[in-house]
Amino acid sequence: MQNRKLVVIGGDAAGMSAASKVRREHPGREIVVFERGPHTSYAACGMPYLIAGMVDSPDRLIARRPEVFREKQQIDVRIRHEVVEIDLAGKRLRVTDLDRGEGFWEAWDDLLIATGASPVVPDVPNVQSDGVFSLSTLQSGIEVLEDIEQHPPRTAVIAGGGYIGIEMAEALLERGIDVSLIDMAPQVMTTMDPDMTEGIVEAMRDAGVHVFLNEKLERIDTDGDGRASSVSTDKRRLDADIVIVGLGIRPNSDLARDAGIELGESGAIRVNLRMQTSAPGVWAAGDCAESFHRVKEQPAFVALGTIANRHGLVAGTNLSGGDQEFPGVLGTAITRFRELEIARTGLSEKEAGDLGIAYRTKTIDARTRAHYFPGAAKVRVKLVVEDNTGRLLGGQIVGANGAGKRIDTLAGAISARMTAEQLVYLDLAYAPPFSPVWDPVQTAARTLA
Amino acid sequence: MQNRKLVVIGGDAAGMSAASKVRREHPGREIVVFERGPHTSYAACGMPYLIAGMVDSPDRLIARRPEVFREKQQIDVRIRHEVVEIDLAGKRLRVTDLDRGEGFWEAWDDLLIATGASPVVPDVPNVQSDGVFSLSTLQSGIEVLEDIEQHPPRTAVIAGGGYIGIEMAEALLERGIDVSLIDMAPQVMTTMDPDMTEGIVEAMRDAGVHVFLNEKLERIDTDGDGRASSVSTDKRRLDADIVIVGLGIRPNSDLARDAGIELGESGAIRVNLRMQTSAPGVWAAGDCAESFHRVKEQPAFVALGTIANRHGLVAGTNLSGGDQEFPGVLGTAITRFRELEIARTGLSEKEAGDLGIAYRTKTIDARTRAHYFPGAAKVRVKLVVEDNTGRLLGGQIVGANGAGKRIDTLAGAISARMTAEQLVYLDLAYAPPFSPVWDPVQTAARTLA
Missing domain, CATH: 3.50.50.60 (FAD/NAD(P)-binding domain)
Known part of the structure; x- marks a missing residue:
């Protein structure tokens, strides 16, 4: 060998x-x-x-x-x-x-x-124009950066409200650019369920992002030099000195x-x-x-x-002659919009339904720290369990200040085929700066156990 | 019923x-x-x-x-x-x-x-004097607070470098008090192994706490009013307008x-x-x-x-007529000294040795975020596994900025009787603001798998 x-x-x-x-x-x-x-x-x-x-x-x-x-x-x-x-x-x-x-x-x-x-490139007019970018290779990122430095944009349109869209909204805001985000779905982050994504849109709008849902990218309009100047959806036209296309890969x-x-x-x-x-x-x-x-x-x-x-x-x-199997994935993912942490693992409610699994689900609101501790932030946790067995199938978390990486506890529990009740009795870490005495993921599990 | x-x-x-x-x-x-x-x-x-x-x-x-x-x-x-x-x-x-x-x-x-x-009350002279406190009930905490407000101390001695000792050192520093901490052990946090506690002592000393290890509390000295004025160890005398005794419960x-x-x-x-x-x-x-x-x-x-x-x-x-068993504990615990997060679960190396278990162990240094991401902090992770099977027995984490609650991933994996190799292949969450592409707990597991 x-x-x-x-x-x-x-x-x-x-x-x-x-x-x-x-x-x-x-x-x-x-x-x-x-x-x-x-x-x-x-x-x-x-x-x-x-x-x-x-x-x-x-x-x-x-x-x-x-x-x-x-x-x-x-x-x-x-x-x-x-x-x-x-x-x-x-x-x-x-x-x-x-x-x-x-x-x-x-x-x-x-x-x-x-x-x-x-990246998926949509079949719309002028999608290959100057000033229109997807992100994939490092080179593609460098090209966006150089373009922004050479042609400082006042306005940007992001097509697609997934991970790239949300992260690029934060990035372009950070640059002082007026950002619009469009998505043809009725929600952002379609790997998550609608009840978990409302807070994300709220946070984006609070930060000044113009979010347009249920709107389809129809064309990119160009100026005399052939550079993108605006984006048309089925409902409006949006000025766009730069366009980011994040429609999946x-x-x-x-x-x-x-x-x-x-x-x-x-x-x-x-x-x-x-x-x-x-x-x-x-x-x-x-x-x-x-x-x-x-x-x-x-x-x-x-x-x-x-x-x-x-x-x-x-x-x-x-x-190299070894014998290793890859045990597989849960679709665990995490991102953030500024302070708001967004994470998911396993099956969403929609995925469980599409697979024909009989499931139960619960969404709870809690805090990331003891309620009296400075910096205790809101966190929303959603769990999906198999109906008869209570076995954990999936989880979603949205919240600030340490909310997101709690998804790892759920990823581990799902991999170990734990039930919600077994999660309730896991010996997780508690001290006031880190968690309430029942960690939010356990509070969610309690309501299902 | x-x-x-x-x-x-x-x-x-x-x-x-x-x-x-x-x-x-x-x-x-x-x-x-x-x-x-x-x-x-x-x-x-x-x-x-x-x-x-x-x-x-x-x-x-x-x-x-x-x-x-x-x-x-x-x-x-x-x-x-x-x-x-x-x-x-x-x-x-x-x-x-x-x-x-x-x-x-x-x-x-x-x-x-x-x-x-x-609280354990040590058998030393004047331990019942005014100005000497343990922490247990809420009432005991209120008494410390009132005493500090009525007799603002310049100096404090904390006996015991466990959770209470470390948390009270932070608290009293926050009040502008000159703090000394003594422990008869050669380390603080005896529920953890020595290689994990060096950084804690360093952080405390950097913050101005005078830490004296291998020193035994011998007596509390009082002033004319019968109030604590200093503490004597087997090696020195330390001024103490207030004394906190945190020697366990x-x-x-x-x-x-x-x-x-x-x-x-x-x-x-x-x-x-x-x-x-x-x-x-x-x-x-x-x-x-x-x-x-x-x-x-x-x-x-x-x-x-x-x-x-x-x-x-x-x-x-x-x-109430139900039938519920408590599946048990791992001794999971978390605390912090200012920015430094300190957590443990399962068996320490010492505990594994005391139980006569054949074990292997590894301590690694990593970062809490992608190395290029602002705020990526140092984190040290120690894992203890059973020698033959690779089964996870315990873990310890010390680091800033999101290090501590990672202990929950280990607590879950230990409860599920996972091996280090199974931990390596868990689908944990990664994005640059939250983790390196291999989470520190997985990096530690890789070195043992």
Whole structure:
């Protein structure tokens, strides 16, 4: 196995985690990584905070540069190299050197596909104009930052009220820009239930964001130079010196599909728990691959940095002769709008209903600290449990001041298949600066137990 | 059952939780509570913050007053009534009305003992002098506050570096007092391992607290009026206009013992998982009673408000004809010294060793947020796992800015009997303002998996 040449397509979290793991286990093995962009191993999640000015340089978001991988780990990382074809039968890749414009074939013994995901681009007029951006790669974040610095906008429109939309609203407000956010859904954060998202919209409006729900992006209008100047929805026209499109992402799985590798229903590459694809010797990890959902007990497409890192570690372990399974995801996620922390895990009420599960649910309002302690903030917790058994299926938390990371307690309890009653009696930490004597997640569980 | 008269001894967290639960289930039942102090249902844990001036009135620490229990819940709470004898055979109590100085017998069908705990008073000269205080009841906290306001101290000595000692050091510093803290152990916080407590002492010294370890309290010296003026250890004399003694607590179990009710090795009342004592019809809950330790799998004495509330809920459920077991404790606890959050759960390395368990342990340093995110603070995490199985036995966390409540993730994982490897693959929440992509508790688990 140590003589098998490993080739990795994609030099971000999943690909480089796997390559690094293989290197630690097999010091002499040949490892080649092709990355079509100019960067490796960066913190894409940090981009809104870079754009906000809270992080002072794009360099700070880079965990490890290509030259460091090459020199310290003897991993042959080739940036600006795009893989355009996988030849499964020949065990080789067709690669384009983007700077030289040259193509070549590269052989592999083991192949890891870690091609990531790309933003969904809506089919509306002028979406490719100057001043219209999505966020995906670090390069895309740098381009937004440079554009803002070169053409300081007075107004911005964000299309999409998901994580990117909410984080970019905070970032652009921080820059003193007048921000509008539109979403065709009747709520923001559609991974959460409506009763949990009202407070988010309220906080955004209080901060001065113009939030328009149930409105569909119809076109982007441009000025004489072909630069975005306004956005039209089905109900209004909004001035927009800059437009951010955050309408979700789709897996970069075309390369795999074209080679005959099986995709899942989500469109992402189907893998088993060891991260093997349908093709022998071919593995997939990160945003381009599916995961097993621990509660749904079926494949799911969850594209997040945490998952990509775990995928990479599992793939790397198995590629080095280990035997590791990835136990799966819960769709845990967290974000914030300024002080308001927003988190979810497991099934929302809507997801439980869509799956035909008989469930009960409860939403409670509590405080993050003892009621008498300075800084005790409001927190709303929603739990979803299986109706007959009381087994925890999902949780959502919205609140300030330490509310959000409480989702981890729920993620652990759901993974352990605990009931609401078992959560009530967990020995969680209490002191007045940290919690009421019944932690808010336990207060919610009590109402269901 | 609804005709059985319930008498409760002790009107704080455990007793009133149980009484309230019984009332909810049995609206017409006779419930009498005897409380020797003047207060019911108060937040004893808030006293250091009351003394610090962060909480503006003792009233804010009272969750529910006796008259509210009487009027709203028809619970006959009699404050300033001390129970001095339990007559098991006669199913009655001897009670002293402290204000009238009169005694009487009160009959019961069911009895709940919730007599709490008292501070350990060291056997040293002048420990009963004016200006020397322990913290236990709300009344004791009010007395400290009044003393500080009437005799503003320049200097204070705290004996004992446990939770109370550390919290009172913060409180008295907040008042502008010059604070010394002595402990006979070579470390503070003896429920934690030494490698985790160095940073606590450093933070205290940086804040100006004079910390003296390996020093034994030998005597309290008094001035002409019989008021404390200094404290002598085996190594030095320290000026002390006020002295706080925080040397731990012992359960108030004499009343039960004298009646022939079985105590545990800890000296607290032995109970089963339903909170029943050895005497039929007699229950115990709160700081006077033992708990089952989920990892040690043996009885333990853990006197904390969280546990008292859970004891009370379990006892109250069973006293109302329900069938509820208390699954037990992990010894989870949290406190802080100013910005530094301090938390522990399960077994420390020392406890694992004392129990003869073959264990492995690892201590790691990480950050509470993405390294590039403003406010990313240092956090140290220690995990203890069973050697062969990798099963999590305990965890300790010290760090700023959101470090502490991460202990709940560990408490949940330990309760679910997870291994370090299972913790690594939990789907915990990540975003740059909240965590690195591997949460610190998972980074620690990775080093052990």
